[in-house]
Amino acid sequence: MKRYQVAAIFENIADLLELSGAEPFRAGAYRRGARAVENLTEDLEKVTREGRLEEISGIGKALAQKIKEILTTGTCHFYEELRGKVPPGLTDLLEVPGVGARTARVIYERLGITNLADLKKAAEEHRLRDLPGIGAKKEGYFLEGINLLAGRGGRIPLGFALPLAQELAGRLRRLPGVERAEVAGSVRRHQETVGDIDLVAGTVDPRGLMEAFTTLPQVKEVLARDETTASLTVGPGWRVNLWAVPPQYFIQTWHHLTGSKEHNDRLQGLASGMGLKINEYGIFREEDWAQGENVPGPKPGQHSLRGTGEPRGSPEAGGPSALGTSAVGAGSELDTGEGSAMPWVGEGQASPAASRREASFVITSEKELYQHLGLPYIPPELREDRGEIEAAREGSLPVLVEEGDLRGDLHVHSTWSDGLGSIPEMAQAARRRGYEYLAITDHSKSLGIARGLNEEQLRQQMREIDRLNRSWEGFTILKGMEVDILGDSRLDIADDLLQELDLVIASIHTGFRQPAEQINRRLEGALKNPHVDIIAHPTGRLLARREGYSVDVDRLLELAARTGTALEINASPDRLDLCDQNARRAREYGIKLAIDTDSHSQAGLEDMKYGVAVARRGWLEKKDVLNTLELGDLKRWLNT
DNA sequence: GCCGTTTTCGGCCCGACTGTTTTCAGTCG
Ligand SMILES: Nc1nc2c(ncn2[C@H]2C[C@H](O)[C@@H](COP(=O)(O)OP(=O)(O)OP(=O)(O)O)O2)c(=O)[nH]1
Ligand SMILES: [Mg+2]
Ligand SMILES: [Zn+2]
Numbered sequence: 001m002k003r004y005q006v007a008a009i010f011e012n013i014a015d016l017l018e019l020s021g022a023e024p025f026r027a028g029a030y031r032r033g034a035r036a037v038e039n040l041t042e043d044l045e046k047v048t049r050e051g052r053l054e055e056i057s058g059i060g061k062a063l064a065q066k067i068k069e070i071l072t073t074g075t076c077h078f079y080e081e082l083r084g085k086v087p088p089g090l091t092d093l094l095e096v097p098g099v100g101a102r103t104a105r106v107i108y109e110r111l112g113i114t115n116l117a118d119l120k121k122a123a124e125e126h127r128l129r130d131l132p133g134i135g136a137k138k139e140g141y142f143l144e145g146i147n148l149l150a151g152r153g154g155r156i157p158l159g160f161a162l163p164l165a166q167e168l169a170g171r172l173r174r175l176p177g178v179e180r181a182e183v184a185g186s187v188r189r190h191q192e193t194v195g196d197i198d199l200v201a202g203t204v205d206p207r208g209l210m211e212a213f214t215t216l217p218q219v220k221e222v223l224a225r226d227e228t229t230a231s232l233t234v235g236p237g238w239r240v241n242l243w244a245v246p247p248q249y250f251i252q253t254w255h256h257l258t259g260s261k262e263h264n265d266r267l268q269g270l271a272s273g274m275g276l277k278i279n280e281y282g283i284f285r286e287e288d289w290a291q292g293e294n295v296p297g298p299k300p301g302q303h304s305l306r307g308t309g310e311p312r313g314s315p316e317a318g319g320p321s322a323l324g325t326s327a328v329g330a331g332s333e334l335d336t337g338e339g340s341a342m343p344w345v346g347e348g349q350a351s352p353a354a355s356r357r358e359a360s361f362v363i364t365s366e367k368e369l370y371q372h373l374g375l376p377y378i379p380p381e382l383r384e385d386r387g388e389i390e391a392a393r394e395g396s397l398p399v400l401v402e403e404g405d406l407r408g409d410l411h412v413h414s415t416w417s418d419g420l421g422s423i424p425e426m427a428q429a430a431r432r433r434g435y436e437y438l439a440i441t442d443h444s445k446s447l448g449i450a451r452g453l454n455e456e457q458l459r460q461q462m463r464e465i466d467r468l469n470r471s472w473e474g475f476t477i478l479k480g481m482e483v484d485i486l487g488d489s490r491l492d493i494a495d496d497l498l499q500e501l502d503l504v505i506a507s508i509h510t511g512f513r514q515p516a517e518q519i520n521r522r523l524e525g526a527l528k529n530p531h532v533d534i535i536a537h538p539t540g541r542l543l544a545r546r547e548g549y550s551v552d553v554d555r556l557l558e559l560a561a562r563t564g565t566a567l568e569i570n571a572s573p574d575r576l577d578l579c580d581q582n583a584r585r586a587r588e589y590g591i592k593l594a595i596d597t598d599s600h601s602q603a604g605l606e607d608m609k610y611g612v613a614v615a616r617r618g619w620l621e622k623k624d625v626l627n628t629l630e631l632g633d634l635k636r637w638l639n640t
Numbered sequence: 641g642c643c644g645t646t647t648t649c650g651g652c653c654c655g656a657c658t659g660t661t662t663t664c665a666g667t668c669g
Contacts, residue, residue, distance in 0.1 A: 025652055029641035060642050098658095100667050135660060185669095198669090241669090261653090261669075268653040273646070279654055 001552065003037050003044040006070050009079055010034035010063070015091045016082045018101035019108075032058040035262065037067070039386045041585050043554040045071060087114040097145040098138060106131050120146045153237050155193035157543050159573025159610060161238070162187060165197045168216070168240065175212050177205030179247045184257035189380045190613035192543060192576050196239040200257050202250030209244050249281060251363050256280035262385035263378075270373055270389065282359025283372050289357065381616040400616040401595075403609055405628045408437035411482065411505055411536055411568065411596030412605070416461050417442035418450035420601040423461075423477065424468060429602035431475050437631050439478035439503045440465060444492035446484045447509055453481070455497055462500065476631055478502040482536060487511050489525030491532075498531040503638055505568070507536035508549065516550040523551065527559045533638055534594050534626070535560065537570040537577040545574065553582055561589040564640070566626050569595045569618075571611025572604070583618030592637075593618075594626040 014030035036058035037044060047053055048071055053064035069076040092115060093104040107113050110131050111122055122128050123143040129136045165183040172181035178201050182188070185198030203209045206228050214222045218234040225231070228244045245253045256264060256279070271278040277289050363369050367377040375392040379400055382388040391397045413419030414426055421429065423440055430438040442461070443452035453461065462479045469477055480503035484492040491498070491506060498504050506526035508519070526532050538556060541548030560567055567586050570577045575598070578586060583593055595611035597604050615625060622628045629637060 023641085026641050028652075032642080058642070062641060098667065102666060133660070133665075137659065256654095257669080259669090265653050272653080273644095275646095277654090281655095 001550075001554075002071055003040055005074070006044065006067055007034040007038040009070055009075065010037065010066075012088070012091070013079055013082060015094065015101070016079075016086045016088070019090050019105055020082070020086045021101075021105060029058075030063070033063045035385070039384075039581070041581075041588050046554075089114040092116050093119055095149055096142055097148075098141050099145075103133065106133060116146060116149070151237075155195055156197070156238050157193050157573055158187070158190060158576075158613065159607075160235070161194045161197055162190070162610075164218075164234065164238070165199065165240075168197070168218070169199055171216060172199065172201050172209065172213065172242070175203075175205075175209060177208055178203045180250050180254075182254055184254055185241075185259060188258050189260065189383060190617060192579060192614065196241055198257055199240065199242045200250065200254045201242065201244050202247035202253075203244050204247065206244035210242075213242050251366060251369065252282050252359075253280045255366050255369055258380055258383065260384050263383035263388070266385050266389050267373060274373065276360075276372070278369075278373075281357070283361050283363065283369065284357065285360040288360045379616065381613065382619070384617075398619045398621045401612065401620050401622045401625050401628065403612045405622045405625070406435070406595065406608060406612070407630060408435040408439070408478075408627050408634075409597055409599065409605060409608065410439040410478070410480070410503060410534065410594050410627050411441050411570070412438060412599045413442050413450075413482075414440050416440075416457065417447075417452055418600060421599075423464065425602055426599070426605075427468065427475065427477055429605050433605055433608075435475070437476045437478055437634070439480040439505075441480040441482040441503070441505050443509075444481055444483045446486060446492045452484065452492070455493065458493070458497065480505060482507055483532075484509055485522050485526045487514075487522070489522040491526065491529060495529070495531055498529075501531075502635070503533050504531045505534045505536045506532045507538075508540055512540060512546075512549045514549065516552050519549045519551045520555055523556055524559060527556075527563045527565050532565060534566045534568055534596075536568045536596070536598070537575050538567050539577050539579075539582070541575070541577050541579075543574050543576055548577065553585070557582075557586055557589045557591060560586070560591050566592040566594050569593050569611045569614050571595055571597045571607045571609075571614070572599075573607055573610050576610060576614050578614070578618075580614050580617035583614055583620060587618060587620055587624050592626045593620060593624055596627070 010030045011034040014027045014034065017027040017030065018024065036056050040047065040056065044067070047056070048068060053059050053067055054061065059067070066076045066078060087108065090104050090108055093099050093107065093113075094101065096116070096119070099107075107119065107122075107128065111127060113119050113122055120143065123139050123146070126136075126139065128134050128139040128142065165187045169181045169183050172178055181199065181201040183198070184200045185196065186194040187197055201209055210225060210227065210230050214225055214230055214232060220233045220235070220237070223231045223233060223239070230242045231239060233239055243253060243257060268278050271283070275286050277284040277286060361372055363372075370377050370392070375389070376395070376397060378388050378392055378397065381400065382397070388397065409430060412426055412430075414421060414423045416423070419426070419442070426440065427438055440461070443450040444458075445452045445454040458481060465477045465479050479501050481493065481498075481501055482505045483498065485506050485508045486492055487510060506529070508522060511518070511522075523535065523538070526535060539548035539551055539553065540546075567578055569583055578593070586593055593615065595608065595615055597607045597611065599605050599607070626634070626637065
């Protein structure tokens with residue numbers, strides 16, 4: 001857990017360095033260092049003890065020394081010194097759209113402003129417009145931005161974003177002229193929460209596409225729109241961006257906009273080491289690129305709707321680009337006409353400089369793109385610069401688990417406790433999904449609010465399940481329970497009864513405020529109990545609603561590995577617990593993971609995809625996942 | 641500050657747009 005503290009300090013140092021006008025690459029080194037520490041799968045303190053810090057890519061002598069210092073003292077001198085020189089409040093100003101380090105610095109140096117409230121006041125009093133590099137327009141944007149910040153929602157949970165994005169992409173796909181429409185950005189990478197929804201379409205009729213997109217029934221507000229990009233909000237203010245590109249650019253642009261930024265960054269670095277250049281328009285040999293520079297053509301930056309003095313965010317005009325990467329080939333005289341092969345490119349049309357070059361290779365799939373860089377295909381879930389490039393180069397990328405590999409669900413509730421579906425109903429839903437087995441794991445008695453089962457009720461339920469299992473073939477209900485881990489680390493149900501169950505899940509539902517020490521003791525009790533097979537939602541976090549209880553994850557993993565206990569990836573979209581990074585750590589410990597929906601209804605079984613998303617982002621292969629086993633093997637595993 | 645199938649020094653991802661510039665820096669995706 002210390003690693004987040006170190007990462008936060010490094011991130012902060014990077015901001016403060018930029019604000020102080022330091023060499024940008026030096027600040028960048030701290031940012032890289034922050035990410036390296038955050039993405040470390042090993043226990044940071046262990047790596048430090050063993051003197052292996054400098055083996056981490058991005059950590060050199062200076063950062064290693066600072067990590068040691070932070071681990072022992074909680075901070076470091078350099079950081080404290082920097083905070084003395086640069087008011088730490090200045091980092092808040094960076095939140096304002098259009099305000100970067102440079103601008104924040106000028107504002108501070110000239111006006112002494114160090115917080116958002118003062119910035120707002122200064123903007124209202126028109127004291128910003130006289131500063132160098134700032135005029136009346138920027139001042140207006142800043143003010144607008146500050147006001148927007150207040151009402152800004154947090155990130156969107158994937159459980160909302162993914163279905164919405166797929167629905168929107170599906171609608172776009174059906175429009176005339178659209179050859180492809182796909183989800184990009186963090187949604188495609190299946191991040192647990194996303195900042196916005198990014199969509200890309202390859203079309204011969206961008207204008208028609210934009211018109212249709214901005215008038216979809218879900219649209220709440222159109223924030224910005226020009227001929228090739230649009231940004232709007234749906235639902236409670238969730239932002240959706242669409243880029244339209246000519247069909248021949250689709251793959252490159254889709255890949256570029258899938259990111260992550262860090263992954264793109266690394267790929268581009270890799271390319272330049274190979275004498276190649278890669279951008280959203282194609283892959284270029286350096287020679288070809290240099291040649292292209294001489295290609296005569298219209299000057300870039302002539303979008304007809306740009307710079308018309310429209311207010312920012314006007315639905316009619318773009319204003320300052322709502323989407324930084326501008327769509328390709330927009331011109332003032334768009335020929336949207338009847339299906340010509342290259343409808344976007346024509347004489348006398350303005351197009352950005354880079355897009356006027358002809359790519360050295362024709363790319364028809366992302367796989368080919370990676371091939372040109374000497375790499376195997378890297379699935380979107382891995383594109384985070386968390387070691388996937390190195391693994392790809394070594395040929396050691398994991399073969400990621402897929403939803404189709406799963407043979408059952410091991411954590412499901414029924415009407416016997418707080419579920420909405422009866423046992424037969426849940427079983428039927430599981431069969432419809434093609435599962436071989438389903439574990440019914442209702443709550444235990446101490447969880448009165450969920451109508452937890454006592455010993456007698458559990459025995460009854462077990463008899464009912466036996467009856468049902470005798471009534472069909474090719475499908476098995478496993479007798480299980482989600483046993484509550486009590487405050488004193490005992491389990492809610494006695495061992496002799498647990499022994500009779502096929503499967504025992506243990507989890508914590510109370511005492512969330514207890515200190516880590518106590519939580520870990522409780523988990524330890526469960527892990528050491530020979531009847532406990534799986535720890536459910538091991539950190540207790542609720543996405544965007546509740547921090548987990550404080551638990552020492554490294555200790556938990558160590559003990560789970562030692563006791564041969566599986567850990568859950570709870571697929572319920574508001575849990576996703578373990579998270580991707582912890583799942584990956586668990587895998588490195590050799591721990592088996594169970595991807596479970598924790599369904600309280602038949603529909604809940606469909607949440608499995610979110611659990612699989614977490615598993616894939618955690619680099620899990622089929623063999624790492626308990627419920628990919630066929631029934632016989634699963635039973636053997638449960639009995640050992 | 642970090643790093644090396646191009647390097648131990650000199651790079652560090654890339655492109656587009658905007659305002660305010662007098663020819664480009666800052667910001668963003
Ligand atoms: N090469 C490059 N690509 C970028 C950069 N910033 C963003 N992109 C690309 C990759 C991103 O996935 C994509 C969309 O940008 P977003 O800001 O929406 O990021 P993303 O969707 O990854 O995360 P989010 O959840 O929206 O915050 O654009 C950059 O600095 N360089
Ligand atoms: Mg995004
Ligand atoms: Zn449950």
